[in-house]
Amino acid sequence: MRNVYVVTHAQSLHHVKKRVGGWYDTSLTELGNVQAVKTGRFLDSAIGSENAELFSSDLRRAAETAEIIGRSIGRPVSLDSRLREMSYGEAEGKPQIWFRERIKPRPVDSDRLNHRVYEGAENRREVAERVDAALDDILERGAVDTVIVTHGFASTFLVMAWMCVPAEYMGYCGLPSKPGCVTKLHEDDFFGNRSVDYLCSTAHLEG
16 A cells, blocks of 8 residues: 655745746745645644655755644755746746747647746646656655645646556546645556545645
């Protein structure tokens, strides 16, 4: 049996300043720090093994979330750039209105996996392949409980990779995500079946 808890980083400055994220590197807000503390407390109560491991994107908003969680669960953080959000190229750090006005829509009948929404941006295939490789390496370590702190769009590819969906079939995937939410992935002992026990839960942030 093993569990993977996928955490979307808590609220970041780019959220409140309405800036495009991607690889644009910003820290947590005051609310984001509170969300991270609550997430850490929740995970400390949810994790049942002593050999839990904690991994995170190396971007500040994720790494700061992971450090706070790590203090709650008593585990160090391993940073991995492959867990980053999709890069939006020239759009990163730009106002959201700039983003919406200049985004390159997918041409009719185009290959969704290879479409780039901005110059210098990653495509879905590239994100899927790097996230898949990161998850493979993490799972090979054999921890019973693993926490992975990542980003909104990247979390979709993590869940799809967990369910063994090949990158070439991720052209249409899209799952909900909110700052500080937790998704629990589970693999049973007997058949090795993989499930999504809950998706984008924010109950721990209430109150």
